[in-house]
Amino acid sequence: MQGLFSQVAVMGSSGVLLCGLILLWRRGVAAYITAFTWQSVVLAALTAAVGYFGDDPQLYAVAVLLLAIKAVAIPRLLRRVAQRFTAGREPAPYVNTGTSLVVSGLLVLLAHAAARPLEAIADVPTRAGMPMAMGLLFISLFIIVSRKMAITQVIGFLMLENAIALLAVLATYGVPLIVELGVFLDALMGFLVMQIFLYDIHDTFSSADVDVLKRLRH
Amino acid sequence: MEATLPLVGLLAPWAVSAALAWTLRGPGRLAGRLTAAAGAISLCAAAWLWLNALGGFAFTAGPGALFRVDGLSALIAGCIAAVAGLAMLPWPGMEKGPADPGRSRVFRIFGSLFTLSMLVAVTINNVALMWVAIEATTIASAILIPLHRSKASVEASWKYILIGSVGIALAFAGTVLAYFDFVSRLGRREDALNWTLLMEVAPTLHPDVLRLAFVFLLVGYGTKAGLAPMHTWLPDAHSEAPAPLSAMMSGVLLAVAQYAIIRWKAVVDAAGGPAFTNQVLMALGLLSIAIGALSLVRQQNYKRLLAYSSVEHSGLICLGLTFGPAGVFASLLHLLNHSLAKSMSFLLAGRILARYHSSDVDRVSGLVRTMPATGPLFAAGVLALMGLPPFGLFVSEFLLFRAGFASGHVMAAAAALLLVGVGFVGLAGHLARMLHGPAPDGVEAGERGWWMLAPLAMSVIVMVALGLLLPDVVARLIGRIAEAITT
Numbered sequence: 001m002q003g004l005f006s007q008v009a010v011m012g013s014s015g016v017l018l019c020g021l022i023l024l025w026r027r028g029v030a031a032y033i034t035a036f037t038w039q040s041v042v043l044a045a046l047t048a049a050v051g052y053f054g055d056d057p058q059l060y061a062v063a064v065l066l067l068a069i070k071a072v073a074i075p076r077l078l079r080r081v082a083q084r085f086t087a088g089r090e091p092a093p094y095v096n097t098g099t100s101l102v103v104s105g106l107l108v109l110l111a112h113a114a115a116r117p118l119e120a121i122a123d124v125p126t127r128a129g130m131p132m133a134m135g136l137l138f139i140s141l142f143i144i145v146s147r148k149m150a151i152t153q154v155i156g157f158l159m160l161e162n163a164i165a166l167l168a169v170l171a172t173y174g175v176p177l178i179v180e181l182g183v184f185l186d187a188l189m190g191f192l193v194m195q196i197f198l199y200d201i202h203d204t205f206s207s208a209d210v211d212v213l214k215r216l217r218h
Numbered sequence: 219m220e221a222t223l224p225l226v227g228l229l230a231p232w233a234v235s236a237a238l239a240w241t242l243r244g245p246g247r248l249a250g251r252l253t254a255a256a257g258a259i260s261l262c263a264a265a266w267l268w269l270n271a272l273g274g275f276a277f278t279a280g281p282g283a284l285f286r287v288d289g290l291s292a293l294i295a296g297c298i299a300a301v302a303g304l305a306m307l308p309w310p311g312m313e314k315g316p317a318d319p320g321r322s323r324v325f326r327i328f329g330s331l332f333t334l335s336m337l338v339a340v341t342i343n344n345v346a347l348m349w350v351a352i353e354a355t356t357i358a359s360a361i362l363i364p365l366h367r368s369k370a371s372v373e374a375s376w377k378y379i380l381i382g383s384v385g386i387a388l389a390f391a392g393t394v395l396a397y398f399d400f401v402s403r404l405g406r407r408e409d410a411l412n413w414t415l416l417m418e419v420a421p422t423l424h425p426d427v428l429r430l431a432f433v434f435l436l437v438g439y440g441t442k443a444g445l446a447p448m449h450t451w452l453p454d455a456h457s458e459a460p461a462p463l464s465a466m467m468s469g470v471l472l473a474v475a476q477y478a479i480i481r482w483k484a485v486v487d488a489a490g491g492p493a494f495t496n497q498v499l500m501a502l503g504l505l506s507i508a509i510g511a512l513s514l515v516r517q518q519n520y521k522r523l524l525a526y527s528s529v530e531h532s533g534l535i536c537l538g539l540t541f542g543p544a545g546v547f548a549s550l551l552h553l554l555n556h557s558l559a560k561s562m563s564f565l566l567a568g569r570i571l572a573r574y575h576s577s578d579v580d581r582v583s584g585l586v587r588t589m590p591a592t593g594p595l596f597a598a599g600v601l602a603l604m605g606l607p608p609f610g611l612f613v614s615e616f617l618l619f620r621a622g623f624a625s626g627h628v629m630a631a632a633a634a635l636l637l638v639g640v641g642f643v644g645l646a647g648h649l650a651r652m653l654h655g656p657a658p659d660g661v662e663a664g665e666r667g668w669w670m671l672a673p674l675a676m677s678v679i680v681m682v683a684l685g686l687l688l689p690d691v692v693a694r695l696i697g698r699i700a701e702a703i704t705t
Contacts (some may be wrong), residue, residue, distance in 0.1 A: 082591065117426040121402050137391060144384060150376065158382055164391045171398035172463070175346055176408055182350035183390070189357050190383055197379060200372045 389438020425490025461568020506533025
């Protein structure tokens with residue numbers, strides 16, 4: 001049972017990480033949104049699995065919330081934004097695809113190093129997945145800083161949130177429910193405000209490319 | 219000690235004020251008065267908590283001691299209530315033209331929510347819920363930045379919400395790591411994330427994991443505190459926001475983020491000694507002072523000048539935390555002084571902007587003649603920020619550098635002192651150009667809305683009092699906090 005649990009945890013967290021990597025080699029906002037949706041679905045499934053194996057029914061509620069907010073509601077809103085004002089393909093990022101993949105490989109290695117003290121003290125069967133959560137965290141940060149389109153940065157930020165949710169569920173079987181609810185509320189409100197700003201940027205600059213946001217750079 | 223009433227008095231007025239601003243649509247006057255009343259009640263409650271925390275007590279309220287106020291909470295809550303009360307007055311610089319009830323309504327709703335979430339952040343006992351409250355401040359304030367819709371303000375709010383949210387997300391990762399450490403040692407507990415319990419069990423936690431957590435927490439909350447190199451959003455957001463919001467963001471939001479850093483530092487220090495946290499705080503502090511001070515020389519926009527001065531002072535507060543108990547004392551005093559001086563300066567900058575229609579230093583001249591009261595008050599605010607006597611910031615900077623030299627950090631203290639000197643020269647040059655010389659054509663002379671200046675003149679008096687007397691109620695409270703978090 002423990003062995004199976006540990007395998008499920010590793011598979012699930014690898015799946016979540018792989019969905020994040022798709023952003024590095026695909027071009028096109030629609031593909032990013034699909035990748036994010038699948039990532040959220042895998043994360044929700046993993047959360048439910050941890051709830052089942054770890055015998056913590058609260059996690060079922062968290063999984064349902066994850067599915068509803070991050071796999072259904074937010075992707076739908078993102079698609080609406082994307083249809084409104086993108087030609088589909090985004091301008092070339094600051095870093096090309098090949099270099100991005102190499103950088104992300106290094107980041108995953110760094111994550112393994114950073115997670116070593118965590119794995120050393122953990123006694124949960126899910127501990128082997130923790131470096132992958134860390135890896136996704138670093139890769140999301142990299143995506144946010146290396147991309148030019150505002151909507152891609154938002155997707156990167158949403159993946160960063162997923163990475164932290166993954167870390168929480170692997171390391172501690174989730175934070176206390178009241179905290180979880182607060183985090184969901186903030187995530188949803190934050191996303192809605194970001195979405196308003198996406199429209200604002202487009203209306204005032206007639207472009208969703210953050211390269212035009214240069215007035216204040218000094 | 220149970221103290222439900224003062225805590226309700228502190229928090230509830232802002233919730234009520236937001237709800238009333240939401241429902242009352244008519245002419246803004248009534249809503250404005252209600253907001254002012256809310257600010258007054260909240261300030262009284264904060265004063266009560268402050269005075270009673272002098273005895274070293276902590277007050278709790280809510281189920282399972284959800285809220286807890288000790289000296290540090292009372293200090294920052296006092297700053298928040300005072301600055302928010304001041305900023306939520308109907309400032310003439312806020313509205314473009316007298317009749318714009320829609321915009322001031324939005325400001326009252328989200329300004330009240332912003333204040334409420336800051337107050338919750340410093341009074342709640344649970345570290346993760348504190349994180350939720352601080353994240354809520356980002357959302358509430360980001361909505362208000364593009365209130366005067368312009369390209370620059372849309373860009374500033376985008377940068378703010380993106381960098382702020384990413385930073386604060388990292389702070390949550392740090393919180394999760396600390397919780398993980400707790401759980402792997404002591405098992406799952408609902409109250410595991412309470413400050414009181416964390417401090418109690420900190421000596422038994424793993425220093426390695428907590429250090430990793432602290433790096434995440436410092437990057438996260440440091441982003442909100444305007445520490446370099448995560449400060450890039452700050453000059454834009456603080457200069458493009460409407461003046462009262464800038465006053466709150468620069469004056470107290472930075473203090474709230476510093477509060478989170480101070481609390482976490484205490485936990486990590488209790489687990490593995492202060493050497494590690496001091497090193498990283500000192501590095502970030504010095505870098506912030508350097509970037510802030512050097513930008514003060516180059517900047518040509520007076521709102522951005524004030525914003526970069528916040529980066530500098532945020533760095534000083536961080537640096538002071540590493541200088542032992544005397545340094546912590548100086549840091550907290552500096553935090554209090556900076557809240558007052560910076561919020562007042564931003565409110566006055568709003569008045570200047572409303573008159574001159576430009577935030578360019580070169581376009582503002584003859585301030586003493588065109589605005590005979592605003593000009594001198596603004597000068598007082600900027601001189602205070604430069605760290606001149608007789609203002610409070612002089613005393614706190616002096617204490618801070620003395621603590622640095624006395625605790626053996628001679629190089630760090632000397633470097634900071636030099637950089638502060640550079641910033642001083644930069645600010646002084648800009649201020650002199652703004653105050654004197656001929657006024658540009660088309661700017662009328664004379665002062666409107668005199669009564670609005672009374673509370674600002676009061677802040678100048680308080681700043682001087684803090685500088686000359688260092689009242690006992692302040693010194694004793696800060697002394698107690700410094701004692702509590704460094705032992």
